[in-house]
Amino acid sequence: MSAKVYIVLVNWNGWADSIECLESVFRQHYDDYRVVLCDNASADGSLERLADWASGRVPFRPPADSPLRRLSDPPLPKPIDFARLDRASAERAELATDPPLLLVDTGDNLGFAGGNNVGLRHARARGDADYVWLLNNDTVVEPDCLANMVRRLEREPRPASCGSRVLFYDDPKIVQALGGSRFNRWTAIASQSLGRFLPDETPVDPTAYERRLDYIVGCSWLLPGRYLDEVGLMDERYFLYYEEIDWVLEARGRYALCYADDARLYHKEGRSVGTPTGERTSTLRSDFYIFRNKLRITRKHFPLGLPSVYLSSIVQALRRARRGQWDKCWLILAVLLGKRRVKAL
Structure with missing residues (x-):
């Protein structure tokens, strides 16, 4: 059985x-x-x-x-x-x-x-x-x-x-x-x-x-x-x-x-929410949840890692700026500064 x-x-x-x-x-x-x-x-x-x-x-x-x-x-x-x-x-x-x-x-x-x-x-x-x-x-x-x-x-x-x-x-x-x-x-x-x-x-x-x-x-x-x-x-x-x-x-x-x-x-991987893959860059929606939840999971399970997670996230925001993706850069920085909701995602 x-x-x-x-x-x-x-x-x-x-x-x-x-x-x-x-x-x-x-x-x-x-x-x-x-x-x-x-x-x-x-x-x-x-x-x-x-x-x-x-x-x-x-x-x-x-x-x-x-x-x-x-x-x-x-x-x-x-x-x-x-x-x-x-x-x-x-x-x-x-x-x-x-x-x-x-x-x-x-x-x-x-x-x-x-x-x-x-x-x-x-x-x-x-x-x-x-x-x-x-x-x-x-x-x-x-x-x-x-x-x-x-x-x-x-x-x-x-x-x-x-x-x-x-x-x-x-x-x-x-x-x-x-x-x-x-x-x-x-x-x-x-x-x-x-x-x-x-x-x-x-x-x-x-x-x-x-x-x-x-x-x-x-x-x-x-x-x-x-x-x-x-x-x-x-x-x-x-x-x-x-x-x-x-x-x-x-x-x-x-x-x-x-x-x-x-x-x-x-x-098929990430079609509905715009998950970043090797062939597809991230969307504003995916970046918001990814970076918000990096902080959430770190606070919950590894609080000693918060400084390095913040630093790593800032580096990734700057990389988006270098690619001319200023909307994503500002979004990530806003999340790091405490923004928990973003309109029009």
């Missing part, structure tokens, strides 16, 4: 990505899972479109240029049984049935942590979650991804959570992350993800990469259900960025970090 897994996704104005993701998720070679998709007050009619997809009223067509059509095409048979709940009902698990898909209207844009927490509260209220899998809605997954992550955790003698091999959606033969990344407490910089830009066929030692993990990237993270009771939920004050690092730091000494090298998925 398989352990029961709740798969939690957050959608924000990304119904097309979510549908492609769900088409791959519901092909998992795994017996017992439920999907909880939490919509953060999308303005693009996401919940209606997702309901139409699950009902079979609107056919699914994978992107014409997708290099990964095999993971979502041909379309799954419809209808897929689903329910719709508001946030309060979902968090109390007020369901008369047990459908494979639950669509939740969170009622507001709660950010990454807040949106996921709604799904996590639902799983905890159901009382039967052996594991929860945080999965970004802009991913597509191999059919054995979940089974391989569960298998990795079940052979780990220590309490632990688990990451997977993440590849670029647009370039599926290139690694985006081998489980997670490093974190420098003195600069509050989350360094380039482990294995980033490695060709997929490059031989790696999974155990060696696992030892280097400081945190697991939030786009694919499998946790034991008891983690929610023993560590608590994600800190919603972060809204975007650093919440997964904070969650790992909260679990220090209690939960190890594992990596399932044979659990594979493909990630």
Whole structure:
């Protein structure tokens, strides 16, 4: 008998990505899972479109240029049984049935942590979650991804959570992350993800990469259900960025970090919020949350590192000035001077 897994996704104005993701998720070679998709007050009619997809009223067509059509095409048979709940009902698990898909209207844009927490509260209220899998809605997954992550955790003698091999959606033969990344407490910089830009066929030692993990990237993270009771939920004050690092730091000494090298998925990376990548510079929105949350996580966990984090952040502001990005420079300096909200982001 398989352990029961709740798969939690957050959608924000990304119904097309979510549908492609769900088409791959519901092909998992795994017996017992439920999907909880939490919509953060999308303005693009996401919940209606997702309901139409699950009902079979609107056919699914994978992107014409997708290099990964095999993971979502041909379309799954419809209808897929689903329910719709508001946030309060979902968090109390007020369901008369047990459908494979639950669509939740969170009622507001709660950010990454807040949106996921709604799904996590639902799983905890159901009382039967052996594991929860945080999965970004802009991913597509191999059919054995979940089974391989569960298998990795079940052979780990220590309490632990688990990451997977993440590849670029647009370039599926290139690694985006081998489980997670490093974190420098003195600069509050989350360094380039482990294995980033490695060709997929490059031989790696999974155990060696696992030892280097400081945190697991939030786009694919499998946790034991008891983690929610023993560590608590994600800190919603972060809204975007650093919440997964904070969650790992909260679990220090209690939960190890594992990596399932044979659990594979493909990630579009940062399309909705403008996360900086090697090909895309940061947006004002991403810079605001990144630099605000550097200070938040440092104050919370490494207060002795505040002077060096301030200095590192000033250096990064000056670099943006040298590139002529004065709006970003002034924004970072304003955050360092205590600004906690910025209009029109």
